[in-house]
Amino acid sequence: MAVTVSIIGAGSMGSSLLKGMLSTDALNAESVRATTHSRASADRLTQDLGIEANATEDSESANADAAAAADFVFLGVKPWAIRETAASFAEALAKEAVIVSMAAGVSLDTLAEAFPNNPIARIMPNTPSAIGKGVIAVSPDNTMSQEQTAALTRLLSGAGEVFTVPESAIGGMIGISGSGVAYFFLLAEKLIAAGQELGLDEDTARRMAVATAEGAGLLLAADPDPAKLRRAVAHPGGTTAAAVDSFEADGFEQSVVRAARAAADKAAAMERENS
Numbered sequence: 427m428a429v430t431v432s433i434i435g436a437g438s439m440g441s442s443l444l445k446g447m448l449s450t451d452a453l454n455a456e457s458v459r460a461t462t463h464s465r466a467s468a469d470r471l472t473q474d475l476g477i478e479a480n481a482t483e484d485s486e487s488a489n490a491d492a493a494a495a496a497d498f499v500f501l502g503v504k505p506w507a508i509r510e511t512a513a514s515f516a517e518a519l520a521k522e523a524v525i526v527s528m529a530a531g532v533s534l535d536t537l538a539e540a541f542p543n544n545p546i547a548r549i550m551p552n553t554p555s556a557i558g559k560g561v562i563a564v565s566p567d568n569t570m571s572q573e574q575t576a577a578l579t580r581l582l583s584g585a586g587e588v589f590t591v592p593e594s595a596i597g598g599m600i601g602i603s604g605s606g607v608a609y610f611f612l613l614a615e616k617l618i619a620a621g622q623e624l625g626l627d628e629d630t631a632r633r634m635a636v637a638t639a640e641g642a643g644l645l646l647a648a649d650p651d652p653a654k655l656r657r658a659v660a661h662p663g664g665t666t667a668a669a670v671d672s673f674e675a676d677g678f679e680q681s682v683v684r685a686a687r688a689a690a691d692k693a694a695a696m697e698r699e700n701s
């Protein structure tokens with residue numbers, strides 16, 4: 427069954443998710459209404475995605491008008507703007523409309539204060555959602571029906587792999603996946619620098635690092651056992667084993683665990699600040 431969706435604040439992440447959702451057969455462009463602050467952003471959305479988009483700078487009721495008939499109302503404004511934006515449309519919502527917040531560091535309890543009469547899902551996407559290769563954690567509150575959770579999962583599957591998790595798992599998702607994409611980018615950056623230290627020119631080092639990341643990612647997706655894949659490259663006494671031994675001697679494992687924990691701890695601190 428086709429659903430209607432509104433995206434309140436269709437910026438970078440909101441429009442990435444929307445693009446993915448439109449690639450499924452669960453949503454048509456005619457069933458979407460989006461809002462932004464500026465007219466220029468709204469025009470861009472209409473041009474790029476063929477959807478109706480309106481700007482709050484043109485009309486104070488833009489959010490309420492967009493949210494009124496929607497089955498799912500996605501909130502894509504910045505975390506600090508959630509409460510004020512919620513006040514602009516909460517009363518216009520249909521009773522069964524599901525609020526879907528993508529805001530980092532805003533808990534279900536805080537969202538329930540802003541939307542006391544509607545079911546709420548908190549989601550956490552990562553940036554590859556923009557190319558349909560995201561990881562998206564979904565935490566429904568206890569008033570969302572199974573049908574609503576299933577319909578939301580179907581919509582979001584166009585943007586990547588969807589995991590329905592309790593809210594307590596969002597920190598872990600941020601630690602390894604929401605922020606985790608940047609760890610892979612950091613490794614690529616450092617490999618490019620290392621390649622130059624080893625005498626490669628920058629362009630060659632960049633292309634080699636990118637192709638290596640792509641090949642490793644595709645191999646891993648086909649055979650999701652990274653330790654096995656690593657052992658297949660790192661023969662005892664060989665070059666890869668020398669590199670892996672060097673990583674281990676530098677405390678690589680502890681460093682990765684500490685980094686993931688730092689991201690999860692930061693997410694928890696943001697939730698406390700926003701509560």
Ligand SMILES: NC(=O)c1ccc[n+]([C@@H]2O[C@H](COP(=O)([O-])OP(=O)(O)OC[C@H]3O[C@@H](n4cnc5c(N)ncnc54)[C@H](OP(=O)(O)O)[C@@H]3O)[C@@H](O)[C@H]2O)c1
Pocket residue numbers: 434435436437438439440461462463464465467468482489501502503504505507511528529530550551552553604
């Ligand atoms: N970017 C990420 O990697 C990422 C990852 C996970 C979660 N998130 C979450 O996604 C949310 C959005 O982040 P973003 O990076 O996509 O920010 P963004 O690109 O700045 O998008 C925010 C959007 O909200 C619009 N807006 C501002 N005030 C509004 C209002 N009163 N009513 C309606 N729309 C309004 C802005 O309009 P204009 O375009 O006219 O300014 C813009 O389109 C945040 O809560 C963030 O925590 C982001």
